[in-house]
Amino acid sequence: MNTERKYNRTLVLIVMMVAAIAGALMQTSLGTAIPTLMTAFNINLSTAQQATTWFLLFNGMMVPLSAYLANRVPTKILHFVAYILLFIGVLISTLTPEHSNVWWLFVVGRIVAAIAFGIIMPLMQIVILNMYAPKERGAAMGMMGLVIGMAPAFGPTLSGWILQKDHTILGLTLSNDWRSIFVIPLIFIVIAIILTPFMMENVIETKKMKLDFPSLALSTVGFGLFLWGFTNVGTDGWGDFTNVVFPIAAGVLLILVFAWRQLKLPVPFLDIKVFAKKDFTIPTVALILAIMAMYGVEMMLPTYLQNVRGLTPFHSGLTLLGGALFMGLMSPIAGILYNKVGVKLLSFVGFSVLALGTLPYIYLTAATPTIIISVLYAVRMAGIALVMMPLTTSAMGALSDDKAADGTAANNTLRQVSSSVVVALLTSVVQNTITNNLPASSMKVTDPIKYADKALNASMDGFQVAFIISMAFAVLGLIVVLFVKNDKGAE
Structure with a gap:
């Protein structure tokens, strides 16, 4: 940790949080817009979800490199370059023409943005670990949880609001077009780029390392x-x-x-020996299960709400707003509770809440009231908030300061790769289940009403499989946290 601090930690944290908001919005804002993109580019669900899976994958692949870059490149320069790269990536996706033949260009933009975000988020953790003493990290990581929790949670609601109709913000007109969902992230990126030269500092001491x-x-x-x-x-x-x-x-x-x-x-290149320390490995595994359980519902719910329930993008996003608010409310509280009761009890309660909030989703129908879906989603996100930052802080606290960058890289690599795998896996399972259960195409002519009913049931079968898998991850997480050491941040 940098003991000879000659900079304002709050200003550094503000810059990183502004950039993290942009990146986090990029990560999940497409959830609500997937049906819109399917129509605009004339592609199926599996193809449309590539925008998410490839983003998560390249994000994960960059994380090991982030540990090297954090130690090799001055903090201010690395942040500035990453922010510029994020801006370029978002711009490429925004300017992609609407045609299935150039969908790959949209994905390329997502990949470029993912490379930048794959540097930004791990670097944020490393900088926090270098700026704050162990007893202060719980609160600092809680603030970080506010960003990486609330921003992506608000993403679907924000996207739906934009896609509903034209809006004017500070004199800027946002049309109800999928391109407009990238405007707000672009604004945050530009702000971060402008602030970096003045507020960012070289927190991490650089050293010569061979790649x-x-x-x-x-x-x-x-x-x-x-x-x-x-x-x-x-x-x-x-x-x-x-x-x-x-x-x-x-x-x-x-x-x-x-x-x-x-x-x-x-x-x-990536020090996997950090996994030999069980106090690091067990919280990391539990964290991965929490993230996989979160994506199991979060990535499928907007498509269910729009394709099955017939909701508009705005109303499907609004249904998820309660979860965003609970995530934001509970993240800082989780950081405080971590210092009071310890990670084991807090994580056990969090996974219990997550499992109980997921179970009813398995029994969703095409007529389940949206208020019930919204309340359950809020309960799930509150459970996620109770486990994410405490488990991350506990895992990183098990390592010495000189292993912070390696631990962060290893932790984030597994998180991002598991996220990309679970999104790809669930998308494929849902798509296959729907395809296999669809009635014969000839029924469209012979009995269109019966065909529509069976097609709806096929879609519900697909989504229910995804929810069952999500429930399984939550239950596994509940078991794993029983083996977590009950440390407290104040110690």
Whole structure:
């Protein structure tokens, strides 16, 4: 930790939070807009979700590199470059023409933004760990939770509001077009770029480090192939060897080679030895399960609300607003409670709330009142808030200060890769379930009413499978936290 501090920690934190808001909005704002994008680009659900899965994957792939960059490049310069890159990525997606043949360009913009965000978020954690003493980290990480929790939680509601009709904000007209959902993130990015030269400081001491390019290649190609295989399941099915089985198997093999290489290198690209410390590993595993449980509902719910319930993008986003508010309210409180009662009890309560809030989703129908869906979503997000920051703080607190960057990189790599995998997996499962249960196309002519009814049931079958998987992750998390050491931030 930087003990000779000659800068204002609050100003540094403000700049990072402004940029993090932009990146976090980019991460989940498309949830509500997926049906709109499907129509605009004439693509199916599986293809549209690639905008999310590839964002999460490249975000995860950049995290190991972030540890190297944080120690090699001055903090101010690294932040400035990352913010510029984020701006470019968002702009590419915003300017993509509406045609299925150029959908890849939209995804490229998402990938560029993900590369930037993959640097920004881990760097934010590393800077906080360097700026604040252990007893202060709970509150600081709680503020960070306010950003990475509320911003993506508000994303679907904000997107739906924008897509409902034209709006004018500070003289700027936002049309009810999917491109407009990127305007607000762009504004936050520009603000962060302007503030960085004046408010950001070189918090982390730089040192000469050699970048291991074979490790970078192994991790990039390995994780890329792994997710590509999962992404193709929705369109090609599990039996496709070329596009599904081979990429997944090859990806796993390269990841194993990557891990073996890290154990042999004197200075590893990603120090996986941090997982030898169980007080770091167990909270990290629990955290991953919480994130996978969160995505199990969060990514599927907007599509269910619009395609099954017939809600507008705005009203589907509004249904999720209670969850955003609860997430924001509980994140700072969770940081305080962590110092009072410890991570074990807090996480157990959080996972219990998450599981109880998820269970009713398994029994959703096409007629379930939206108020019930909204209340359950708020309960789930409150549970997520109770576990995310305390588990992250507990895991990082188990490592010495000199291992903070490595621990952050390892923790975030698993989080982002697991997020991308669960989104790809659930999307493919939902798509396959719907496809397999759809009635014969000939019924559209012979009995259109019966066809519509069976098609609706097929969609519900798909979403219910996703909710069951989400419930399973919550239950597993409840079991894992029983083995978490009950440390407190104040200690």
